[in-house]
Amino acid sequence: MEKNKILLVDGMALLFRGFFATSFRGNFMLTKSGVPTNGIYQFMRYFLDAVDHFEPTHVICCWDMGSKTFRSDLYEGYKANRGEPPVELVPQFDLVKEVVQAFDMPNIGLKNYEADDCIGTLAKVYSMDHEVIILTGDQDILQLVDDGIHVAIMRKGLGNYEVFTQENFYEKKGIHPKQVIDVKGLMGDTADNYPGVKGIGEKTAVKLLQEYETIDGLLENMDKLPKGVQTKINNNLDMLHLSRTLAEIKCDVPVECSLEDALWDYKEEKILNKFDELEFTHFTKLIKTSV
Incomplete structure (x- = not known):
């Protein structure tokens, strides 16, 4: 065909x-x-x-x-x-x-x-x-x-x-296409007006996903994350999940x-x-x- x-x-x-x-x-x-x-x-x-x-x-x-x-x-x-x-x-x-x-x-x-x-x-x-x-x-x-x-x-x-x-x-983005959703779940989107995790920007989000692949992988390895990142995620857990849903x-x-x-x-x-x-x-x- x-x-x-x-x-x-x-x-x-x-x-x-x-x-x-x-x-x-x-x-x-x-x-x-x-x-x-x-x-x-x-x-x-x-x-x-x-x-x-x-x-x-x-x-x-x-x-x-x-x-x-x-x-x-x-x-x-x-x-x-x-x-x-x-x-x-x-x-x-x-x-x-x-x-x-x-x-x-x-x-x-x-x-x-x-x-x-x-x-x-x-x-x-x-x-x-x-x-x-x-x-x-x-x-x-x-x-x-x-x-x-x-x-x-x-x-x-x-x-x-x-x-x-x-x-x-x-090569262009340092992540895979599917990971775009999780990056936006973490960093939010100012244009669409949802916050993600307060205090986590694009650089940190990409770095975390390069290491742990997905938000789920990240949450399973919380004890390995820097204390500051752990606190930010714990304080914004509901918004993290919601932001990921909005981004998809x-x-x-x-x-x-x-x-x-x-x-x-x-x-x-x-x-x-x-x-x-x-x-x-x-x-x-x-x-x-x-x-």
């Missing part, structure tokens, strides 16, 4: 990155009717560059479906440090999905779960027979690196990717998408109509030259 190359796009990561990359200069790119489109415009620049770079046979875009998820039920503070999205970004959430649809590309999301969980679930299924590349700017997704699953982290500037694979991961991407959520629906094969006219509607003249030229 011929292997397909499936690109799973972290839609939220690209949209937010695109929005903030342009809006800090006050450039919201309004249409004649006053609708801001800067996030969508940059999203498309990132997305089309990635398709050009990785040449996938299939593409799927995954989204968060609101701020309340099973993680916020488990821990009230989860992502509670994030304010409301800027008013200029709000109308772009639905519009960007319409653009994705214009490419006949599936939009996948599930209430009560994050885009990461949808990505993880689909990646595990597809990687059994195909090659999967996950496009994101989010380091959390590195825990999904596996046989047949590569993660392309977007770096500064367009077209600049750091690709993590099963083969190069340890669920790879068994009820989403599916047939590869037939995800084939990268768009109708030029459909896209040009959408780009005209958003007044994206630059992309109109791009699409015309690429077909």
Whole structure:
């Protein structure tokens, strides 16, 4: 069976990155009717560059479906440090999905779960027979690196990717992909607003896991740990376990998408109509030259 190359796009990561990359200069790119489109415009620049770079046979875009998820039920503070999205970004959430649809590309999301969980679930299924590349700017997704699953982290500037694979991961990070979850359990995550073990940072967390492999291995060898570390862990044991649960991407959520629906094969006219509607003249030229 011929292997397909499936690109799973972290839609939220690209949209937010695109929005903030342009809006800090006050450039919201309004249409004649006053609708801001800067996030969508940059999203498309990132997305089309990635398709050009990785040449996938299939593409799927995954989204968060609101701020309340099973993680916020488990821990009230989860992502509670994030304010409301800027008013200029709000109308772009639905519009960007319409653009994705214009490419006949599936939009996948599930209430009560994050885009990461949808990505993880689909990646595990597809990687059994195909090659999967996950496009994101989010380091959390590195825990999904596996046989047949590569993660392309977007770096500064367009077209600049750091690709993590099963083969190069340890050399780059000093830990294995699965250990990313335990590192975050120990050090917490300021972006997602959960504390882990107070007083343990990334360096200590990585060092401990290089020696004891897992949080469970660590807890079984508590008497061998420095007294200071023992005290910190004992004082934050519940939060350690909770943080590890919050950090783990669920790879068994009820989403599916047939590869037939995800084939990268768009109708030029459909896209040009959408780009005209958003007044994206630059992309109109791009699409015309690429077909």
